Amino acid sequence: DTGVSQDPRHKITKRGQNVTFRCDPISEHNRLYWYRQTLGQGPEFLTYFQNEAQLEKSRLLSDRFSAERPKGSFSTLEIQRTEQGDSAMYLCASSTTTGAYEQYFGPGTRLTVT
Amino acid sequence: AQRVTQPEKLLSVFKGAPVELKCNYSYSGSPELFWYVQYSRQRLQLLLRHISRESIKGFTADLNKGETSFHLKKPFAQEEDSAMYYCALSYNTDKLIFGTGTRLQVFP
Numbered sequence: 536d537t538g539v540s541q542d543p544r545h546k547i548t549k550r551g552q553n554v555t556f557r558c559d560p561i562s563e564h565n566r567l568y569w570y571r572q573t574l575g576q577g578p579e580f581l582t583y584f585q586n587e588a589q590l591e592k593s594r595l596l597s598d599r600f601s602a603e604r605p606k607g608s609f610s611t612l613e614i615q616r617t618e619q620g621d622s623a624m625y626l627c628a629s630s631t632t633t634g635a636y637e638q639y640f641g642p643g644t645r646l647t648v649t
Numbered sequence: 650a651q652r653v654t655q656p657e658k659l660l661s662v663f664k665g666a667p668v669e670l671k672c673n674y675s676y677s678g679s680p681e682l683f684w685y686v687q688y689s690r691q692r693l694q695l696l697l698r699h700i701s702r703e704s705i706k707g708f709t710a711d712l713n714k715g716e717t718s719f720h721l722k723k724p725f726a727q728e729e730d731s732a733m734y735y736c737a738l739s740y741n742t743d744k745l746i747f748g749t750g751t752r753l754q755v756f757p
Binding site for chain 2: 568575576579580591637638639640642643
C-alpha cells in the first residue's frame with residue numbers, strides 16, 4: 536500500500552463540462568475526506584465519509600458537487616457544469632476512526648477550468 | 650466560527666537561526682491542534698500534534714489556551730526545513746480547519 540492515491544493528477548476542462556475525480560484511501564482506513572485548495576490558501580474542507588456514509592458536507596459544496604463512496608472503499612467527487620471558480624487543487628485524505636487525528640493526504644488532482 | 654490564523658505568508662531565516670511560525674486559533678471548546686508540512690513536490694503530511702507533546706525533526710509546539718496560540722518552534726533551522734507549513738484545528742475528531750500557511754525559507 537503506497538498511501539492515498541488520486542486520479543487523475545491533472546484535469547483541464549472547458550467551462551460547463553462535468554468532471555469526476557477518484558480517490559483510493561489507505562486500505563484499512565474507514566474515514567475519507569475531500570478538501571479543496573486554491574492558490575495562497577490552506578485546504579478547505581468539503582465533505583467526509585465514514586465507510587459509505589457521508590457524514591458532513593460543507594456549505595462550499597454547492598449543488599453542482601456530489602461525492603460518493605459506494606462500497607466504503609474508493610470515493611468519487613463529481614463537479615457538474617464546471618465554472619472557472621472551480622479551478623483548484625482537490626485533495627483527498629483518509630484516516631482510521633480511532634486515532635482519527637492523523638489524516639493521510641493524497642497528491643491531489645489539479646483542476647483547471649478554461 | 651472556528652478559524653486558524655497564520656499571520657506570516659513567508660518567513661526567511663539563515664541556517665542555524667531560530668524559527669518560530671505563528672498560529673492563532675479561535676474556538677470556544679477544546680480543540681486538537683496540528684502542524685502539517687508540505688515539502689516541494691511532496692504531499693501534505695502531519696508534522697506534529699499537540700496531544701502528543703513530542704518533538705519531530707527538532708520542531709516543537711505548545712498549546713497556549715490563554716493566548717489561543719500554537720506556535721511552531723525550532724532552535725536551529727536547517728536548509729531541509731524549507732517547506733510550506735500549515736497549522737490546523739480539529740474538533741470532534743473529524744474535519745481539519747487549516748490556516749493559510751507560512752512558507753519557510755532557510756538560506757545557507
